[in-house]
Amino acid sequence: MLRRLIYASQSRLAPDSAEGELRPLVEQAIARNRGLDVTGGLIFTGHRFAQLLEGPADAIDRLM
Numbered sequence: 001m002l003r004r005l006i007y008a009s010q011s012r013l014a015p016d017s018a019e020g021e022l023r024p025l026v027e028q029a030i031a032r033n034r035g036l037d038v039t040g041g042l043i044f045t046g047h048r049f050a051q052l053l054e055g056p057a058d059a060i061d062r063l064m
Helices: 018-035 057-063
Strands: 002-010 039-044 048-056
Touching: 002 057, 018 039, 048 057
Parallel strands: none
Antiparallel strands: 002 048, 039 048
């Protein structure tokens, strides 16, 4: 069964270093999600995140 999850959170990253800190996290998430057959998107405003995840229900449950 396919599941979709959308959530938002507030960033704890320092604005002046956020991009450098985010890049390795995003690369790690892409590799992990690919292995779980999960796709999605991430929006970062500098202060907040919004994310959509879509994939098998058990994989989404494991990620959360």
